Structure formats: structure tokens, C-alpha cells
Amino acid sequence: MSLSLKLPRRNPDAPRLSLRERAAALKASAAKVMRRTPPAAARPPLAGAGKPSAALAALLAAHEMAYGYALYAEAYGLPDLAERRQAEEEAFRALLHSPLHSDADRAAYAAAVISRQGRCHGEDTAAERDHPMAVAFRNITFGEHAREPEEMRHLGREVAPDPILAAIAASKAASDALDAFGDRTFGVPLTEEHREQEVALTAAEGKTRAAVWQTVPTTPAGRTALVDFARSMVARFANSEGDTDDAGHLLGRILDAFSAMVAADWGNTAPPIGEPAPAPAAIDYGERAKLSAEQIELSGLDVLSLAHLFEAFQAVRFSWEGVVARSYCDRGQLGDLPEFESERAAFALARIADEIASRTPSTDEQRDEILMSRTSYEMMCNGRIHDNTLLADITRAWTV
Template sequence: MPFALKLPRRNPDAPRPSLRERAAALKVSAAKVIGKGRSPHRWPRLAGGGAPSKALSDLIEAHMLAYARCLHGMGEEGADVPALRAAEEEAFRALLHTPLTSDADRGCYAAAVIERENGFLVRGYAGTRNDPLSVAYRNLRFGEHAPEPAQEAEPEPVEAAAPVLMNIDDPRSGLMTYADARGDLHTKPFAEGLAFMAARLNAVARTEYHRRFNAEANELDAAGCEELDARLRRELRLDALHILAFRFEQAFAEGQAERQGSTGAGASAAKVDLKPLTVLQLVNLHEAYAAARFLWEGVVARPYSVAWRDPRGCVHATPVGHLADFEETRAALIGDRIINELTSRSPPE
């Protein structure tokens, strides 16, 4: 005998329940199945504590509603997600900065903050005073619930400082004004100001040196690498920048001594009479002094020309070093005088 299932048919004339009535019927059915009614407390009670305050409960509920709306809107096309996230952030900040009056408030507050910070809508405030966990800790530990701008006193208006009009690149004062890497102005002696600028240029030049050396020294042998190193150091003026940056006191002291003629090289070079010599004789003399300058320059760089170095890096010469420095400077000065003499000569009429 075939099995026949007869389904009850609804009377088409019977009144249809509304959506509200159907929802109420579902709640009644769910209550019968679960067997328990809804808990009167939204948040669990703490052991030995009372119920949280109504103000805190309302803020928690408002934030949960904003949070749910934001999550729902992120899954819908055409939803204004930035506005929803801003509303959720505003509701959360209102909850975050609310005062806590009891242990029950503190427990529910901590649970709500931790739940949100472990959720999907975490913002990037880590490591700052505006981090929600930092704000929550200050609220729980010290009772500091006010937002950050309200905690800090408003700065009093400060009159604009008078512009620095003195000692700015004035040779007569011996001072110069320069800005450091942060933009702060400093007025210091020329030697220190130039040393600061030379240190910055030295860093840039060394970066360029390493870049070019690594790019050009791929297939070079040891001799080629040494030649490349010497060429780059010469083109980028690394030695000069290093001296100006880290041995500026010695450099300026020696330059001032030469300017004032304390070494005697300037006075000795001035005694050479160039007027009676012809143009050809001047050219030959310039070549001779150029060779002498190159020779004495090599002697200055020898180890026996250096007596010792102080902790600042200044080099103190031996008697041989002083002699070589004197002859090198004298040859350079005479060479400059010869060039000036040649340029001042006019062809005979």
C-alpha cells in the first residue's frame, strides 16, 4: 500500500498574522525551548560587586549598536563605510572616556574595551597616549578619564622672538649663523660653522663615494681598485672635507699662521725677484718650483714627518715635517707669483 502524506491546508479565509505577531510567537517558542528567560543584566556581575551604572550600560549598548552597524555596512554595497567607522569610533571614545564609579563599572568597562580591541575595527594608535589600551589603563588605575586635549593646559600665547640681525655672516664679528638638521639656529665662530657644514657635505660625499665605487669596481683588480679609490677621493674632495669637519681647529690655526707669516714661507717667497726674468725663464722657473712642491708634499706625508697625534686628531710635525711644510708652502707661493707675473706681462710693441 503506497504511503501517502497529507499536509494540512491553510484556510484561505483565515486572518494572516502580522510580522510583529509572528516575531512575538517566535520569542515565546524560543523561551519554551531554551527554558530560561532573558537575564536582567547585560553584563555579568562581579563576585562581591553590584550592577554597573546605567550611564555605563547605555554607553556600552550604544557602542555595540554602532559596532554592529559598521560591520553590517561593510558587507553592503553602496554603504558609507567611512561615516559608519567614524560613528563607531565616536561611540567608542565616549565609552573610553567615561568616569568609573564602582568596581562593577571597572569590570564591565575593561571587558568592553578588551573585546573591542580584539575585534575587527582596531585603529593604529599603538605606542601613543591616544592608544585605547593606554587610555583605559589611566582611567582604571588613576581615574584619568578626560580626553587628552582636556588634560593638558592650553599653551599661553608667546610673543614672536625678535629676528637675529646681528652676527649673521659678518666677517668683522668672526661669527656666523647656521641652521642644524632640525632647523634650530646657532651663532658660532666661523670655524665651527664651516666644520658643521663640512661634516654634512662629508656624509653626502662618502655616500656618493661608496655608490660609485661599488658600481665601478666590479671587475677591477687590486691595482685598479686603488686607482679608482684615489680618483674618487680626489674628485669628491674627501680628505679636504674630513679635515674641515674633524680637524678644523688645526686647519684654521695653520691657515692663520700662514696668513700672518709666522712660518716665514710668505716672506721668503716675496723676496724672489721676478721682474728681470723673461717669459721663457718664468715658465721654466714655474716648472721647477712645481716639481719642488710635489717633492716636498710627498715628504710631508711620510711617517717620519709626523711626531704625534693628539686626541682630537690634530697632527704635530717633526722638524723634518716642519721643513717640508715650509718648503712646500714656499714653492706654492712662488708658483702663484710666477703665474700672476706671467698674466701681467704684455707682448712687446
């Protein structure tokens, strides 16, 4: 028996479609495929978290888009790499400081921040308060999503120079050129060429000086430079020569007041006229901790209260020493605060121990509290009892 292959055939009774109808059916089929919702290209939904709010989802999408553009520009060496990175940084900062309203928001937010910090910059420690990981922790834990202060906005951004500095430099260069021309032509008959050159230099000086007055400084250093420039202009044109009734002298005093205002706004005091500003003194945290501990008033406490306060400060000191030992306290203000609190607790312990040792017990309970506190402090400081007076007091009180 021979084998045969039979293919399915169209029903001969069914009406045949025209070419126009077949083309319309093909277009309709293609349209259905094109309208089909594609699978999510972003991160998969987090289990049990639900969907984040629409506002946070928009910020997540905007940052993912900016991050992708930055990676593309970096991979292909595009000329707008700096702008792409800046756009990514701004989008991330907007996401970083966005409010979180639900567990879904917090889960999506944490995943985005951790993913970005792990893949973008490779930072593995958060040693500063305004580090993105530290900001994210405070946002998730405490709901603290306020934008960083104005002084911290430069982090991760290219800082533009103060325009007043360039304007002042240009004005000084024009003034120096005019002064040099005057020195060259002093005592020399001026020719027509000299007069034209003088007119051009004078016009250039006036133009650059007017540009300084029209420029608004954007930094404390720029404001200080503007006040100094104004003082130099008064000295250049007023020629008061120490006359207190002269307008130039009055303008100088006014500028001195402005200089003091600028310095006070900057957190410093204005240096004397003609003297350089002193270098900022380093903060002695140990001295500050000692002064803070000395402010504690202990004279009104009885022996039992002093003993309890000694135990409390002992626990506080041990707790702060544990914080100091953390890896994220190696540098910066985050490490200075625990170090300061630990030293302050140590100074307070020393004061309390001295105060307890100076008291005279009236009962056996007070005597025992005094000896236990003194012994604990001696072991804490020296690892053994070196004080012979303390040994004698222990022998008299506790030896049977």
C-alpha cells in the first residue's frame, strides 16, 4: 500500500475572500499585535510591596531614563557626557528627597537608591550625613525627606565660579593698563596717537568698572571681594588723605561697615583694615567636652544620687565608645559627634568620682556606694587599684 500525504484543504463551499478583504484582515491582525502591552522593562515588582504612588513612579522612571542616557553617553564617548551626568544627578536628587507615603513607596525607593549607589559610583561607605545612603536611611526610617541645605547643593555638581571675581579682575587689568600708560608718557609731549590711546584706555577702564557695579556676587568670597574693590576705588578717586570731613573718608567708613556685615553673615569677624584675615582656628573638641562637663552642678546631690549618676554616665560612655568604633565614624562630622560625647561622658565621670570621694558617709549604705564607685573608676582607669588610700578604706570597711 503506497503512502500518501494529505494536506488540509479549504472548505470548497466557503466564500473566497477578495484580495482587498484579505489585506484588511492582515492589517487588523497586525494592529492587534502592535497594541499588545509589552512586558515591563523596568525592575520586577517587589513581592508583597504593592505598587508605588504615581508621583514616586514618575520620579523613578525619570531617573532610570536619565541614568540610561548617562551610561549610553559614557559607553560611546559622546560629547554631552557631562550634561548627561548632571541630568542624572539632578533626577536622582529629586528622587532621593521625595516623600514616601506607603510601604510600596519605601520598598521601591530603597531598591532604586541601593541599585544606583551600587552601580553608578561604586561607593561602599556612607561616612557623611548628606551621603545618598544616609539620606535614604533617614527618609525610610524617619520620613525626613527635606532637601539638603543650600550650602550642600554643590555636592555632585560642578560649581560655577562667582562672576564678580572675573569682573573685578578685568577692571583691575584695565586700571593697571591705564596707569602703565601714564607712567610711560609722564613728562613726554603727547602726540595724537598718544591721545587716542589714552582715550581708548580710559573708556576701557570705565566700561570694566561699570561691569563690576552691575554684577551681583553669588558667594561670600565674591561679596568680600566686591567690598574690597569698592574700597580701592574710593582710595583711587577720593584722595581724602586722612581728612575726616572728606567724603572719601566717610565712604571708607561705610565700606568698613559693609565689610563687617559681610564677614558676620559669613560666620567670621572682619579683620582690621590692611591686615589679612586670620586662618580659622581648629575646633578643640576635647576642650569643649571638658568645659561642657564642668557645667554639671553636683553639689546639690546626695551620695546615693551621685552613685546612680555615676552608673548612668558609665553606661553612656561605653555606648558612645561603641559608636566611635563603627567604621562610618572614621572621618567627618559624623565621627566628631560620638567622639565629643564620649569625651564629655569621661570628663563627667571624673568629676562625679571626685565628688563622691570628697563626701563623708553617714550610713553603711552610703559608705558602700562610695567605695564601689571609687573602685569601679579606679579599675576603669588603671585596670587595678593603685590608690593606697582606697585600699586602706576597703580593708577597714569590708574586711571581716
